[in-house]
Amino acid sequence: MSSEVETSEGVDESEKNSMAPEKENHTKMADLSELLKEGTKEAHDRAENTQFVKDFLKGNIKKELFKLATTALYFTYSALEEEMDRNKDHPAF
Numbered sequence: 001m002s003s004e005v006e007t008s009e010g011v012d013e014s015e016k017n018s019m020a021p022e023k024e025n026h027t028k029m030a031d032l033s034e035l036l037k038e039g040t041k042e043a044h045d046r047a048e049n050t051q052f053v054k055d056f057l058k059g060n061i062k063k064e065l066f067k068l069a070t071t072a073l074y075f076t077y078s079a080l081e082e083e084m085d086r087n088k089d090h091p092a093f
Contacts, residue, residue, distance in 0.1 A: 032092060 047053055055061045056069070087093065 052065065
């Protein structure tokens, strides 16, 4: 039994798919930023409504808590910056 499916035009599905134009291999920056914004909205909304963030935005935070928050984000931002440097020639940048 053949795994190829013939269409009404007499072209099997595998041929039809191989004739389709190739999509671009990267996402436009605006598209990526919108996807990130949408995908992280709920998490950002929750984070922005914690007492810590409310106090932080008002400038009403203890120095020790600021140090802990900064330290907690160090590896995240280090990895982000490293990847940005590594991909600086990518069309999205």
